[in-house]
Amino acid sequence: MSIDTTAPAETASDRAIGDEAPKKRRRLGVAVWVSGAWLLVLSLGALLAPWLPLADPDDTRAGVPLSIPTAQNLLGTDSLGRDLLSRTLYGARISIVVGVAAVLVSAVVGGAIGLVAGYFKRRVETVTLFGADVLMAFPTLLLAASIVTFTNSRGLVTVVGVIALIYLGPTIRIVRALTLSIANREFVTASRSLGARNGRILRREILPHVVPTLMSAMVVAVAGAVVAEGGLAFLNLSVAPPTPTWGAMIAAGKPKIDESLYPVLAPGFALFMTVLSLTLIGDALQRRQGRGLDVL
Amino acid sequence: MTALVTRLARLLAVVLAVTFASYSMVSLLPGDVVVAVLGETSTEADRQAAREELNLDDPLPVRYVQWLGDALSGDLGQSYRTGQPVSEAIGQRLGVTLELVLLSQIFALLLAIPMAILGALKPGSFVDKALSGVQLALLATPGYLVAVVLMAVFAVNLGWFDTTGLVRFTESPFGNIKSLLLPSLALGLEQVAVYARVLRTDLVTTFDQDFIWYARAKGNSTSRIVLHHALRPSSIGLVTITGISIGRLIGGTVLVESIFALPGLGRYTIDAINNRDFIAVQGAVVVLTVGFVLVNFLVDVLHGAIDPRIRVRTGL
Numbered sequence: 001m002s003i004d005t006t007a008p009a010e011t012a013s014d015r016a017i018g019d020e021a022p023k024k025r026r027r028l029g030v031a032v033w034v035s036g037a038w039l040l041v042l043s044l045g046a047l048l049a050p051w052l053p054l055a056d057p058d059d060t061r062a063g064v065p066l067s068i069p070t071a072q073n074l075l076g077t078d079s080l081g082r083d084l085l086s087r088t089l090y091g092a093r094i095s096i097v098v099g100v101a102a103v104l105v106s107a108v109v110g111g112a113i114g115l116v117a118g119y120f121k122r123r124v125e126t127v128t129l130f131g132a133d134v135l136m137a138f139p140t141l142l143l144a145a146s147i148v149t150f151t152n153s154r155g156l157v158t159v160v161g162v163i164a165l166i167y168l169g170p171t172i173r174i175v176r177a178l179t180l181s182i183a184n185r186e187f188v189t190a191s192r193s194l195g196a197r198n199g200r201i202l203r204r205e206i207l208p209h210v211v212p213t214l215m216s217a218m219v220v221a222v223a224g225a226v227v228a229e230g231g232l233a234f235l236n237l238s239v240a241p242p243t244p245t246w247g248a249m250i251a252a253g254k255p256k257i258d259e260s261l262y263p264v265l266a267p268g269f270a271l272f273m274t275v276l277s278l279t280l281i282g283d284a285l286q287r288r289q290g291r292g293l294d295v296l
Numbered sequence: 297m298t299a300l301v302t303r304l305a306r307l308l309a310v311v312l313a314v315t316f317a318s319y320s321m322v323s324l325l326p327g328d329v330v331v332a333v334l335g336e337t338s339t340e341a342d343r344q345a346a347r348e349e350l351n352l353d354d355p356l357p358v359r360y361v362q363w364l365g366d367a368l369s370g371d372l373g374q375s376y377r378t379g380q381p382v383s384e385a386i387g388q389r390l391g392v393t394l395e396l397v398l399l400s401q402i403f404a405l406l407l408a409i410p411m412a413i414l415g416a417l418k419p420g421s422f423v424d425k426a427l428s429g430v431q432l433a434l435l436a437t438p439g440y441l442v443a444v445v446l447m448a449v450f451a452v453n454l455g456w457f458d459t460t461g462l463v464r465f466t467e468s469p470f471g472n473i474k475s476l477l478l479p480s481l482a483l484g485l486e487q488v489a490v491y492a493r494v495l496r497t498d499l500v501t502t503f504d505q506d507f508i509w510y511a512r513a514k515g516n517s518t519s520r521i522v523l524h525h526a527l528r529p530s531s532i533g534l535v536t537i538t539g540i541s542i543g544r545l546i547g548g549t550v551l552v553e554s555i556f557a558l559p560g561l562g563r564y565t566i567d568a569i570n571n572r573d574f575i576a577v578q579g580a581v582v583v584l585t586v587g588f589v590l591v592n593f594l595v596d597v598l599h600g601a602i603d604p605r606i607r608v609r610t611g612l
Contacts, residue, residue: 133306134313137585139547142565146321146577149569227438231551234440235566250444254555257448264448268441276436 032284035277042274046092055083057090058242066260076262078253084266087244091267094238094245095274097156099226102163103218109164110171111214117172118179119202128172136169141228145237154240159232163225174217178210213289220282223275230271246271303596307589314589315367318581319360321574334376346376372579377571382579386561390583392462393560396480396552397545399473401538403484408491408534413522415492416499427492435489440551443482447555450478460557479556483549487541494537498530532602539595543588 045052055063055073063070063077070076075084117128144162148154182188183206191205232238233247241248246267253263330343330352338346346352350373352359366373372382411431415424451459457478463471502508503526511525550562557563561580568576 130306130309130313133310134317137310137314137588138317138581139544139565139584139588141550142547142562142569142581142584145550145566145569146581149572150321223436230438231440234551235554247440250441254444254447257444258452261445261448264441264444268445271438271441272433272436275438276432279432279436 029284031280035280038273038277039281042092042270043096045089046096049086049089049093052089054086054089057082057086057244059083066256066263068260068262075266076260078249078263079256079259084249084262087249088246088266088270091244091246091249092270092274094156094233094243095226095229095271098159098163098229098238099222101160102225102229103167103221105160105164106167106171106221107214107218110168111175111210114172114175115179115202115206115210118176119183119198119206121180125176129176132169132172135165140166141231141235144228144232145235148232148237154237156239159229159238163228163232166228167221167225171214171221175210175214178213179206182206182209213286216282216285216289218282219278219285223278223282226271226274226278300597303593307593311586311589314585315364315582316360318578318585319363320356321578323356367579367582372582373575375568375573375576377568377573377576382576385564385576386579386583389559389561389564392476392558393546393549393553393562395465395472396476396483396549396558396560397542399476399480400483400487400545401542403481404487404491404541405538407484407488409495411488411492412495412499413527415496416503417518417522419500424496431489431492434485437485439482439486440555442485443479443552443555446478446482462558476558479552479558482552482555483545487538490537490541491534494533495530498533499526502526502530528602532599535598535602536595539591539598543591546587546591547584 049057060080060082063073063081063083065077065079065081067073067077067081073083073085075088078084078087113128117125144166147162147165148158151158188201188205191201196204229238229245230247230250233245234251236248236251238245238247249267250264250271253261253267257264330346330350331338334342334346350359354362363373370383372386374381375385378385411427415427418424447459451457458475461475463475465472499522508521508525511521516525547562547565549560550566552558553560553563554566561584565577565580565584567573568580
């Protein structure tokens with residue numbers, strides 16, 4: 001590394017206009033728009049997959065096995081001759097549904113618990129935080145894998161449930177911290193002195209201040225949940241085959257990587273783009289709100 | 297000192313709760329516990345023997361206390377599938393997982409620290425933006441995807457590494473590192489972005505403090521300022537996040553261990569889960585969570601070592 005000879009004055013001005021300092025509301029960058037476009041196209045593709053001119057995702061005669069991209073199979077085929085574009089789009093259904101549903105469930109449940117813990121404090125708070133600590137001490141993927149295996153159910157609901165469980169602890173912690181920072185503000189005291197009951201204060205005064213921050217954390221959390229679902233699927237513990245999922249597709253492509261990488265790259269690229277898009281959008285939302293709650 | 301004791305008591309409570317939860321897991325299974333543990337094909341005599349050995353006639357809390365006593369003396373029970381004592385099996389595999397975690401952290405920090413310094417020297421510059429782009433890309437690539445792609449490129453196509461399997465350190469230290477290189481790189485790359493982002497932000501804050509200006513005014517070179525003055529006070533966040541990651545990784549190596557067929561603790565646990573070897577799952581989960589809690593405690597202690605102000609405040 002060469003020695004930086006920048007004059008201090010210049011560095012100072014760099015810093016003054018650097019992205020660390022709060023300043024005028026920034027416009028959303030190109031990257032955020034591209035991310036949004038990707039998510040939109042992917043969601044539409046997943047939603048409309050049955051009506052698109054695609055091969056059936058389970059049809060083993062869609063093309064020559066392990067073929068490279070051709071006009072017939074735009075992303076190539078897997079080792080059984082199934083169309084990878086079709087499977088990737090159908091796989092997006094599981095990834096999107098599981099990611100969004102799991103984070104929503106943990107946001108609602110964890111949000112309610114965190115709100116109560118941060119507002120009533122004392123014993124409720126102690127017990128709740130302890131519960132969150134215990135939950136977070138388990139190795140996440142192994143916890144999810146145990147539950148799926150031992151309850152013997154590989155339905156969508158179970159998968160959503162176990163991934164929601166992974167995010168429950170962190171969500172409780174975030175919402176509690178947010179609630180704590182809001183519960184002592186003047187408008188809460190004002191509301192209380194006007195005779196509002198706890199339920200009303202929580203709903204009308206505190207919740208509206210918690211939701212925006214929680215939302216931006218949730219966008220990033222969806223990215224994590226999509227990755228977690230992929231991990232479960234990779235271990236063959238997500239939604240049961242033949243339903244295609246990205247993780248299971250990557251796992252299925254692995255033994256044949258000496259012949260063709262497309263069965264790994266097609267779902268892998270979709271996964272990469274989705275996680276990248278969600279992260280970029282989540283980051284942009286957090287920056288807009290001027291706080292970096294990087295907890296999830 | 298009191299803060300440390302409170303913290304320790306809290307961690308002990310978490311360990312107790314986690315072990316109790318994973319212990320009762322077996323009892324919460326639907327149907328007869330013994331049938332679940334031994335399988336449908338077991339004979340009635342075997343079931344009766346297992347019932348006695350697991351003390352299933354005692355109430356749950358009593359059993360738990362007995363089990364805890366055994367566990368503390370290193371006896372985590374015996375796998376009914378393989379007949380091997382669980383603690384012995386874990387002992388054979390823990391080393392591989394720990395080595396994997398350690399190597400992955402070395403990779404992650406070796407990449408993240410220079411990235412963070414380069415970015416922080418000129419925030420907002422082209423270099424900074426390019427680096428944060430690279431970090432974002434790394435952040436968006438799950439470890440299992442990286443692992444498969446690394447394997448395809450470096451093991452299958454270039455043939456530089458074996459695709460699977462572990463060379464024991466005792467056989468060949470070099471071969472051992474080589475066989476763990478790709479898996480630990482896959483694990484490490486996942487962490488690089490997080491580490492670099494945290495350290496960069498802290499460095500930018502530190503660079504603006506008076507003592508750095510003073511050091512600069514005295515004519516110190518930038519590299520000296522970074523290495524001797526700025527890095528230590530900026531490293532609290534990095535130490536915290538590294539600690540958390542290590543704790544998480546001890547239980548998070550499952551996928552990479554499965555991909556590269558490494559005989560580590562993660563794969564042992566997932567195999568036990570798949571075979572419904574509950575006693576083994578129980579033991580492994582206990583070891584993993586206790587490890588997680590311990591690492592977190594160490595991080596707290598390290599905070600005091602890095603920043604004397606924290607030592608004073610918390611009485612560490």
